[in-house]
Amino acid sequence: xxxxxxxxxxxxxxxxxxxxxxxxxxxxxxxxxxxxxxxxxxxxxxxxxxxxxxxxxxxxxxxxxxxxxxxxxxxxxxxxxxxxxxxxxxxxxxxxxxxxxxxxxxxxxxxxxxxxxxxxxxxxxxxxxxxxxxxxxxxxxxxxxxxxxxxxxxxxxxxxxxxxxxxxxxxxxxxxxxxxxxxxxxxxxxxxxxxxxxxxxxxxxxxxxxxxxxxxxxxxxxxxxxxxxxxxxxxxxxxxxxxxxxxxxxxxxxxxxxxxxxxxxxxxxxxxxxxxxxxxxxxxxxxxxxxxxxxxxxxxxxxxx
Amino acid sequence: xxxxxxxxxxxxxxxxxxxxxxxxxxxxxxxxxxxxxxxxxxxxxxxxxxxxxxxxxxxxxxxxxxxxxxxxxxxxxxxxxxxxxxxxxxxxxxxxxxxxxxxxxxxxxxxxxxxxxxxxxxxxxxxxxxxxxxxxxxxxxxxxxxxxxxxxxxxxxxxxxxxxxxxxxxxxxxxxxxxxxxxxxxxxxxxxxxxxxxxxxxxxxxxxxxxxxxxxxxxxxxxxxxxxxxxxxxxxxxxxxxxxxxxxxxxxxxxxxxxxxxxxxxxxxxxxxxxxxxxxxxxxxxxxxxxxxxxxxxxxxxx
Numbered sequence: 109x110x111x112x113x114x115x116x117x118x119x120x121x122x123x124x125x126x127x128x129x130x131x132x133x134x135x136x137x138x139x140x141x142x143x144x145x146x147x148x149x150x151x152x153x154x155x156x157x158x159x160x161x162x163x164x165x166x167x168x169x170x171x172x173x174x175x176x177x178x179x180x181x182x183x184x185x186x187x188x189x190x191x192x193x194x195x196x197x198x199x200x201x202x203x204x205x206x207x208x209x210x211x212x213x214x215x216x217x218x219x220x221x222x223x224x225x226x227x228x229x230x231x232x233x234x235x236x237x238x239x240x241x242x243x244x245x246x247x248x249x250x251x252x253x254x255x256x257x258x259x260x261x262x263x264x265x266x267x268x269x270x271x272x273x274x275x276x277x278x279x280x281x282x283x284x285x286x287x288x289x290x291x292x293x294x295x296x297x298x299x300x301x302x303x304x305x306x307x308x309x310x311x312x313x314x315x316x317x318x319x320x321x322x323x324x325x326x327x328x329x330x331x332x333x334x335x336x337x338x339x340x341x342x343x344x345x346x347x348x349x350x351x352x353x354x355x356x357x358x359x360x361x362x363x364x365x366x367x368x369x370x371x372x373x374x375x376x377x378x379x380x381x382x383x384x385x386x387x388x389x390x391x392x393x394x395x396x397x398x399x400x401x402x403x404x405x406x407x408x409x410x411x412x413x
Numbered sequence: 414x415x416x417x418x419x420x421x422x423x424x425x426x427x428x429x430x431x432x433x434x435x436x437x438x439x440x441x442x443x444x445x446x447x448x449x450x451x452x453x454x455x456x457x458x459x460x461x462x463x464x465x466x467x468x469x470x471x472x473x474x475x476x477x478x479x480x481x482x483x484x485x486x487x488x489x490x491x492x493x494x495x496x497x498x499x500x501x502x503x504x505x506x507x508x509x510x511x512x513x514x515x516x517x518x519x520x521x522x523x524x525x526x527x528x529x530x531x532x533x534x535x536x537x538x539x540x541x542x543x544x545x546x547x548x549x550x551x552x553x554x555x556x557x558x559x560x561x562x563x564x565x566x567x568x569x570x571x572x573x574x575x576x577x578x579x580x581x582x583x584x585x586x587x588x589x590x591x592x593x594x595x596x597x598x599x600x601x602x603x604x605x606x607x608x609x610x611x612x613x614x615x616x617x618x619x620x621x622x623x624x625x626x627x628x629x630x631x632x633x634x635x636x637x638x639x640x641x642x643x644x645x646x647x648x649x650x651x652x653x654x655x656x657x658x659x660x661x662x663x664x665x666x667x668x669x670x671x672x673x674x675x676x677x678x679x680x681x682x683x684x685x686x687x688x689x690x691x692x693x694x695x696x697x698x699x700x701x702x703x704x705x706x707x708x709x710x711x712x713x714x715x716x
Contacts, residue, residue: 116603117525121517121610141513145524148510152527152591155542172548172556226434233430241438243710248445250702252652254674254691256448258455258684282444285437314429343535345655349675362537362655369541370662377545384538395533399526403599406532410600410641411709 112298113407114400156385163187163382170378190382199356201383204364208342209390211273211360215280216337219288222281223333224326227292228318232304242293246411249286257350264351273358275351280341288333291408295329296322328401335398336405339391361387449695456688463682475689485690487665488673491582495669496650498586499593503646506590507597514598515605525602529595536592540659543588547574547660581666589656593649597642604638605631644705648698670694 130138162170166183193200229235230242260279264270269278299322307317345362352358359367365387369380395402456476459469479485510528514521531539546557551571555563559571574584608631616630654671661667663676670690678687 113600113603116606117599118522119606121515121606138518141518144509145513145518145520148506148513149524149527152531152595155539155546155591156530158542158546172545172550173554173560175546175557176561222437226437229430229434233433235428235431238430239710239713241434243706244446245437245441246706246709247699247702248441250648250698250706251445251449252671252691252694252698254654254671254687255452255695256445257691258678258688259448259451260444282440285441289437314433339533343537345535345537345658350678362535365541366537366659369544370658380541380545384541388534388538391533391535392530395530399529402533403529406529406596407599407603410645411705 113410114404117403117407118400159381159385159388162378163190163385165378167376167378170376170381172377186376186378186382187386189376190379190386199364199368201361201364201368201386204359204361205386205390207273207358208360211277212280212338212341215277215284215341216334218277218281219284219337220330220333222285223288223292224323224330225318226285226289227294227296227329228322230289230293231296232299232301232322233314242289245286245289247286248283249290249409253283253346257346261350261353270351270353271355271358273360276341276347276360279347279351280337280344283347284337284340287405287409288337290411291333291336291405292326292329294408295326295332299325331398332401332404332408335394335401336408338394339402339405342391449692452688453692455684456692458685460684461686471685475685476693478686479689479693484665484668485670485673488668488670491667492651492653492669494582495586495589495653496647498583499589499650499653500643500646502586502590503593503597504642506594507642508601510594510598511601511605515602525598528598531592532595534592535659536656537659539588539592540656543591544575544660547584547587549573549576575661575667576664578666581661582669585657585660585667588660589650589653592656593646596645600638600642600645601635604635608634640705644701647701651694651698651701 158175161178162175163186164182164184165179166185167189170186189200191200191202230238261270264275269275303321304317307321312320342361344360345366348360348363349366352360352363354363354367356367365383368383457470457472459466459471461475514525518524548555548557548559549572550556551559552563552568555571558574562568562570572580572584575581577584612630612634613626616626621629652671653669654675657667657669657672658675663672668676671694674687674690674694677683677690
C-alpha cells in the first residue's frame with residue numbers, strides 16, 4: 109500500500125524518555141523551539157491580522173502608518189461598502205462572489221465524479237498502457253496554462269460560450285481531470301484487491317463493483333477532491349482573466365478584487381482590506397473545518413500522497 | 414474455471430476499463446496536447462496583431478525575435494532572480510519549521526494549522542495586503558513593513574521593496590515565501606516522520622549525539638523529499654503570475670515571463686509572440702517536470 113503522506117504529517121512521534129526529568133540543555137532547546145515557533149506564528153498571521161483590523165476602522169482613517177494599530181472604535185462601514193458598493197465606490201464584490209460560488213460548486217462536483225471513475229479504472233481495472241496514459245495525464249497538471257490559453261480562448265469565442273460563466277465551469281473540469289484522477293487513484297490503490305476479486309467471483313460487473321463496494325468507501329476522497337477543486341477554482345485568476353476577457357459582467361471573486369484594488373480606488377485601503385478578507389473567507393472557512401482533507405489534496409500535488 | 418475463460422473475462426474487463434476513461438483520455442489529448450500543438454502552430458505564424466490578414470508561416474522568427482527582445486530577456490532575468498530567492502527562502506523557512514516541529518511538541522497541531530493556512534488563500538487577495546504593507550515610503554512617512562522594521566530597531570533594513578530598481582524581484586519573493594513555506598513544511602514533516610524510529614534509536618545506542626543523528630542519519634534520508642520540494646517549488650515559481658499581478662500589476666520592474674505573455678496577448682494582441690513566450694515557458698517547466706514524472710512512473714511500476 110502506498111504510504112499516506114498526510115498520516116505522516118499529523119503522526120504523533122513516538123514518545124521517548126517520558127518519565128525522566130528534562131536536563132538543563134533539553135529545557136533550553138524546548139524554550140528555544142517555542143520562541144521560534146511563536147515568532148514564525150506572528151509572521152504568518154500578520155497579513156490576516158492587518159486585513160481584519162483595518163476592515164474594522166471604517167472607510168476613512170485607514171493609513172499605512174497605522175496599519176498595525178488596533179481600531180480606536182469598531183466601525184463596520186467598510187464591510188457594507190466592500191460588499192455592496194456606494195456612489196464613490198461603485199464596484200462591489202457581492203455579485204462576483206455569488207457568481208463564483210455558483211460556478212465553483214458545479215465544477216467541483218462534476219470534477220469529483222469524473223475523477224472517481226477515472227481513479228477507479230487506473231487503480232483497479234488497469235489496461236494495457238494505462239500507466240503510460242496516467243503519466244501523460246499527470247503532465248497536464250504541471251503545464252503552464254498559458255501554453256494552451258490562446259487556442260482555448262479561440263475555441264470559447266468560436267463556440268460563443270465566452271460570454272457565459274459556463275466557460276469557467278468547463279475549463280476547471282477539463283484541467284482538473286489530472287489532479288482529480290490522481291487523488292482518487294491513490295485513494296483506491298489502498299483498497300485491498302481482495303475486495304474487488306471477491307466481487308468478481310460473485311460475477312459482479314465492473315459498474316456494480318464500483319457502485320456497491322468502491323463508492324461507499326469513497327467519501328473521504330470525495331471530500332478531498334471537492335475542497336481541492338473548490339479552493340483552486342475559487343482562487344484561480346489565470347483562467348478567469350483570460351476566458352472572461354476581464355468583462356465586469358463575468359467577474360469572479362479574484363478578478364473583481366484585482367479590479368477594485370488595482371484601479372483608482374487605491375485611497376480606500378480599509379475597503380481594499382475588507383474586500384480581500386471577504387474574498388478569502390470561503391476558502392479559509394473550508395480550511396478551518398476541513399484542513400486535513402485540504403492538506404491531503406495539497407500533498408497529492410507532489411505525486412507522493 | 415479454466416484458464417482460457419478467465420483470460421477472456423479479464424480481457425473484457427480491461428476493455429471495459431478503457432471504455433470508462435476514454436472520454437477523459439480524449440479530453441486530455443485534445444485540450445492539453447492538442448492545444449499545445451495548436452499553440453506551437455500559432456507561434457510559427459505572422460499573427461502579430463489583432464488585424465485580419467493572410468496567415469503566413471514565418472518559421473522560428475517569433476522565437477529568434479524573443480532572444481533580442483529586451484522586454485523578454487528582462488522578464489526572463491526577473492524570473493531567474495525571483496526563482497532563486499523564492500526557492501532558497503521557502504526551502505530554508507519550511508525546513509526550519511519542520512525541524513522545530515518534527516520531534517513533536519505540545520501545541521504542534523495549532524502551529525501547523527496556522528503555518529499552512531496561507532495555502533488556502535488566493536495570491537490576488539494576499540497581493541492586496543502585501544501591495545500595501547511593502548510600501549516604499551521610509552523614515553517619517555514610513556508605514557507597513559518599513560515602519561515595523563523601524564519599530565523593532567531594524568530601520569536600516571527599510572527598503573523600496575517591489576518598486577526598487579535592483580531589488581524588486583527579491584522583494585517579490587518575500588510574499589511568495591510567506592505563502593509557500595507551509596507546503597515545504599508539510600512535505601518535510603512527512604519526510605521526517607517517514608524515517609523509521611529504529612534508525613534514530615540505533616544511532617543513539619551507538620552513542621551518536623543529537624546533531625550527529627540529524628547530520629548523518631536523518632538528513633541523508635530526506636534526499637527524495639528535497640528533490641520533490643525543489644521540483645514543486647520550481648514549477649510554481651516559473652508559473653508565477655497572479656502573485657505578481659496581485660502585488661504590482663503589469664509593472665515593468667516586476668514583469669516575469671508569464672506576465673509578459675499576458676501583456677503581449679491582451680494589450681498588443683500579438684498572438685504569435687504570446688504563444689511563443691508560452692511555449693518557451695512550457696519547455697522550461699517540462700525540463701524540470703518530465704524527468705520527475707518518469708522517475709515517479711518507474712517507482713509506481715515497482716509497487
